[in-house]
Amino acid sequence: MGAGLFSLLGTASAHAGTHIPLAFLLGAIAASFSVYSYAKLGATFPSSGGAATFAVMSFGPGVISGGLNIFQFIAYLIAAALYAAGFAEYANTLLGGNLSPLEVKFVSAGIVVFCAGIKLLGTNFVGKVEALAIGFVTIALILFSVDGIYVADIGAHKMSSWSINGIAIATGILYINYQGFGVVTNSSNAMQEPRKELPLAMFSALVLVTIAYVLVSTAAILLLSPAQMAAYNGHVLADAAQIVAGKTGFVVIGASALLACAAALNATIFAASNIAADMANKNSISKALGESVLKTGLRSLTVSTVLVIALVLAFPLEVVGKMASLAFLLVYAAITYGHIRVRKQTGAKLWPLWAAIIINLSLFVTLFINVIESARGSAIALIAALIGSFAIEATSRKFLRKKLQAH
Structure with a gap:
């Protein structure tokens, strides 16, 4: 259950208006091709490194797989920063919106540290906590959807204007879900x-x-106009729930948002640190970087936590949300392209793989153009992270070769 559901509806509605459910549906269709690719790869190459292992198996150990895995590691950290920012936004909303921007940032950093601490308690414990949290969230969202659609004045609802580009941008924004x-x-x-x-x-x-x-998005657009969703950006569902069930609805959905963001943050840090440790253990990045930064699971978790906090402090919620979607659209396209190289081993059909690549890159280009126009600094930061990932990999491998030659 993507926590972006709680925090990105307002951002998406700025582009898709009342057509957010359509954007979600298109996002699911787009994701289905990547799901097919990842399912085939995961079944053939089972590993705690997940897509980090897929990159190595597809491109071989080298600069391409190493650079891609470093960027993939960064993508998970950006997603984690989104969930931490979403958690802080809802926490502030539940507290009456009285926190200063700096205090909101501190809440974001605090939940990152808390989730990192939970990760140390082990996979079994984390799994049980995740199941309970998502169980509560799912029940709350079902009740909100049913009651919201029932309470809404459907006859008075008016659909907003739309454009293919606007819906495509919204689909890209919501893709992180x-x-x-x-x-x-x-x-x-x-x-x-x-x-x-x-x-x-x-x-x-x-x-x-x-x-x-x-x-959920259908209930939201029936209860709130696009202008209201823009005004409540970051905590749309809590305000929509208040229309349905008053203060109780506001608190229940607000609490659900906190749980969903914390659960997603925890799972994402888990994946990022697993990828980092797997990269180091299997030398899918250079040995020099593995031994200095990602040598142990604890060290990779610490590095992941520090970098997520840095991202939370540097970028606002809306910007980090778009950056996360952009990063994963690029990663999914690259991993699926690599899948084509090992398709005989996985038994995958060719056309779904090409469909995944074309759709992911099309959404990436559409959303990237929007980000350049609205938040050029974040677009530059993302490209710098991409180029930097391969530069770090190439440099560290060159350093290692010189070190070996010296001995």
């Missing part, structure tokens, strides 16, 4: 029958969350 399928592959090595269990888990999750997203 489907990022969870990449996280699932990090637990494929813990499955008894990954070839059977992993595709079933990923596709059933895609169907279920899509139904939830469409229902």
